[in-house]
Amino acid sequence: MKQEVLDIIKYYIDSVDSFDYNNIIVEMLKEIQKIDGYINDKVVEYISKNMNLKISLIEGIIKRNKNLKDKLCKTIILCTGARCMKRGSYEMLKLIEKDYTHFKVETKNCFRDCGKGPNLSIDEKIYNGINSDNIKKILE
Numbered sequence: 001m002k003q004e005v006l007d008i009i010k011y012y013i014d015s016v017d018s019f020d021y022n023n024i025i026v027e028m029l030k031e032i033q034k035i036d037g038y039i040n041d042k043v044v045e046y047i048s049k050n051m052n053l054k055i056s057l058i059e060g061i062i063k064r065n066k067n068l069k070d071k072l073c074k075t076i077i078l079c080t081g082a083r084c085m086k087r088g089s090y091e092m093l094k095l096i097e098k099d100y101t102h103f104k105v106e107t108k109n110c111f112r113d114c115g116k117g118p119n120l121s122i123d124e125k126i127y128n129g130i131n132s133d134n135i136k137k138i139l140e
């Protein structure tokens, strides 16, 4: 576990007895997620042991909070070049940000495959002609 993560947990340990412990844990997990990209099982176990909290309680907080992730998210690179935007890229961006929060979304100006857009890339594989019908199959 990174020293930065340990430092964050140490900082919050004294705060967990306060009335609003749920929000305090959420804030702590958000800070940890900024470093690791997600909340891994070792972090959950460490918090559980050192803050005397049940693992299921911490896992429940992660599941209920849309901004917290318990898996390392893949990165989607969505083309927001002019031609893809004309074909619905912006709508796909909004859809991904709303329904697929376990992905990290980045944008790129052009994949140089404009005729087949809107385009996105995951793990260096390019998907053409994405729309609200086929995106579910691509991302799930």
Ligand code: FES
Pocket: 079, 080, 081, 082, 083, 084, 085, 109, 110, 111, 112, 113, 114, 115, 117, 118, 119
């Ligand atoms: S504008 Fe999207 S591939 Fe060129």
